[in-house]
Amino acid sequence: MALTLAEGRGILELAATYATRTILRHAPRGDDHCVLVLPGFLAGDRSTRPIRQFLCELGYDTHGWGKGRNLGEFYKMRDVLEGLVEEFYTRSDQKVSIVGWSLGGVFARYLSLVMPEKVRSVITLGSPFAADIQATSARKLYDLVSKEGPVRPGDLEKIAGDLPVSNTSIYSKLDGIVNWKTCIAKAAENAESIEIRLASHVGIGVNPAAFWATADRLAQPEGVFKPFARNGPFSLAFG
Known part of the structure; x- marks a missing residue:
């Protein structure tokens, strides 16, 4: 509960980004290359x-999803x-990288599974895709808004x-919204998890250290994966 109440610190993370x-x-x-950015639940x-x-300033061909608010509706939105x-x-005429914040990251991981020949890489920000994804304080609200019913066997x-x-x-x-343990990627040669110290759920998508890590991961050549080096100007922010 205390972490949820402290989510207001996200505004400080945005201020820190502008300051840096x-x-x-x-x-x-x-x-x-082209980067598609997907918003979190109830966001646009x-x-x-x-x-x-930020990514546009670095030269990427960056796009929002253009679908209004993200109301969940996973099965409706897949197509x-x-x-x-x-x-x-x-x-x-090139593969697309996808950056997904919270629920947007769950969508991003799904897209990489069904379109691997068209998706280059996936970066998630505070996304609950592993273990018990119901371990989030927004679960009841999600069920109320999306009206999707139970998840189909095997999808999670x-x-x-x-x-x-x-x-x-x-x-x-x-x-303060998502149990961080649901954000840990399964160990693999092409997967990793990066902790941002002190970040909030509503602020991780505007956090300067998260911006730096996102840029670093997108800068990898296509087909190449090297673990993130926790150094640079925001090194103290990386767990």
């Missing part, structure tokens, strides 16, 4: 504008999101398991 803009301009740069493209602007990835893949296990593309989970042990 000069430093963030020196974040690792990649090959300017407005919430992901700061990270999209819609597959069409979105197909659109950006065809337009850019697939999303929590190995992915065919490089994948990074960025999380915080002080997340």
